[in-house]
Amino acid sequence: MLHLLTSKLDSLLSFEQASAHCDIPCKIYDPSGAQVAALSVIRFIDLINELDGKAELTLAEQAQLSRLVREKEIHAKKVKDEIVVMWGDYFKQPQFDAYPEISQLVHTILLTGSACKQHIDRDKAVALLNLVNEFATAFWSTKGVEVFTATCPYPPSESVVYPKLG
Template structure:
C-alpha cells in the first residue's frame, strides 16, 4: 500500500541505478523500440489535437504536455541506444561495427528530429531505425527475430526476439 502511495510521486523522486551501466550483462533493445513507438504515438496525438474542438487554453495545455512527453520519449530512446551501443556493441560482440555505428548515429539524428519538429515521417523513421538496431542486436546473439504489430496505437510493426 505504501509502495503504491509513494509511486504516485514518481516524477519528484530521484532514481538510483542498479543496472547495466555498471555492466550486469543485461541488454535488450526492446526498450529502445518501446520509446521510439511512444514518441511516434505522441506525434500522432499532437497532430490530432486540432480536430478535437478544445478550448484555446485546453489546446495549449495539451500541446505543452504531449510535446514534453514526445521529447522525453525521443531522448530516452537515444539514451537507451547509447547504452547498448557504447557498452555492448564492441568487437567480439558485434561483427559489423561499421553498421552498428551507422545505425546508432542514425537513431541519434532521428531522435533529435522527433524532438525538434512535428513530422510523422520522423517518428516512423525512428521506429524503423530502432527495428534495424534490434535486428542487428539479436542477430549478434544468434537469436531469431519476428515483426509483430503493436496491439495498441500507433499499431506499427516492431522487431521482437522470437524466443
C-alpha cells in the first residue's frame, strides 16, 4: 500500500521542466533598464565617495556604506544581465550584419560592468554608461528608431541616449 501511495505521489510531483527560447516575450526589448542601472552605479559611487571624505564613520554611516556597495554591485550586474539578454535573444544575423562590432561592444560592457563591481572609480562607471548608450544607439537603429541624447533629469545628471518616439 505504501509503495502504491509513494508511486502515485511521485507521479503527481514529477513534471518536465518547461523552457522558452527567450527570457522575455518576443519584441519586448528596451535598453532603458540597463541605462538606469548604469546611472545608478554612478550615483552609488558618488554617494560612497561622499562618505570617503569623513575622518571616521558612525555606525549608521558604516551601515549606509555597506548598503551602497551592495546596491552598486547589484546594479552593475543588472547592466550586464540586461545587455546579455538583449544581445543573446534579440540580436540575430540581420542585426549582426548591420552592427558587426556589437559582440565586441557587449564584451566590453561586461568587462566594464565587472570593473564597476570591483572598484569605486566614477570614471569607470561613466564609461559603463557611455558603452550602454552606444549599445542603445545600435539597438534603436536596428528597429528604425531615431535617438537623441539628453542629460537625465536626476542625479548623476549624465548624458543618456533616448529613443525619439512619435
